Amino acid sequence: MTSSNILVLYTGGTIGMQASASGLAPATGFEARVRAQQSHQAERLPNWSFRELLPPIDSANMSQDNWLAMVEAIRQGTEAGCDGVLVLHGTDTLAYSAAALSFLLLGLAVPVVLTGSMLPAGAANSDAWPNLFGAMQALHNGVAPGVHLYFNGALMHGARVSKLSSEAFDAFQVVPRQRQGTRLSELPAAIDFRQPRQPVNLLSLPLVPGLRASHLRALLDSGVQGLVLECYGCGTGPSDNAELLEVLRAAHARGVVLAAISQCAQGHVEFGVYAAGSQLASVGLISAGGMTREAALGKLFALLGAGLAQDEVERLFSLDLCGERAE
């Protein structure tokens, strides 16, 4: 759909940062700079209104509360008549936010595009204005409803993208991963974007040789409600460690949602390939297929944050909700 009246939601990030004694720091007042720059732009752009989420942050400080504040601002903006949203965001956690918003905004009828930049606006050869005005123009030309990331000239699926470089302008990529799953036929009201959500105690943990049952027990006894376990290859883990498997089984039995992703950049989970994977499935882990860490965490947050029971979270997690695990 084409957008003619967009909300620009500024959360902070390098794009609007200013130099300080301790390095680049978030700054308010970005709207005036965008308006001044727009007079030098040749493209036809949509009308836009601007809102800052205060205080602007370095996205290294991003939290679930910030995501819920974004959802609320976007809801208010669309109720006020915006037909598209552009979120300006730091790049460090941009992929996490794009994934979380993909699930938190299910059912929203207008497109949401996130962008940021590797260099601040105004710096020599910065990517800030091309990213910002390029994203606006993409919205003006037409973007499907759902959450997307626009960066370095490319429009990417919000729940499939990762930051792969800390320096390059094409820092964000959709890494090809096998995607299979059944698309949810109808969106349950319980996970619609209007559903109130609570913060969730969530973490992800990479398996590494030497991981002990006691490490996992300490983590799972900390009150965590969901854990994304980053497994080896196609979903294997230390299957001959009975104590470790028992820690996982007991956590699952008391309601913790355990999701498995592959720690291979181009991997996906298929438990049945190895006995070492089947063991993980038998103690209660569910497969995230080829989903990224960012997507698995964002999806768990949206489902657990809506207060759904463990079995319903696991059922919906295994389906494709917005193109994160199926074509």
Ligand code: ASP
């Ligand atoms: N640390 C910055 C942030 O994520 C990096 C950036 O925006 O590029 O806010």
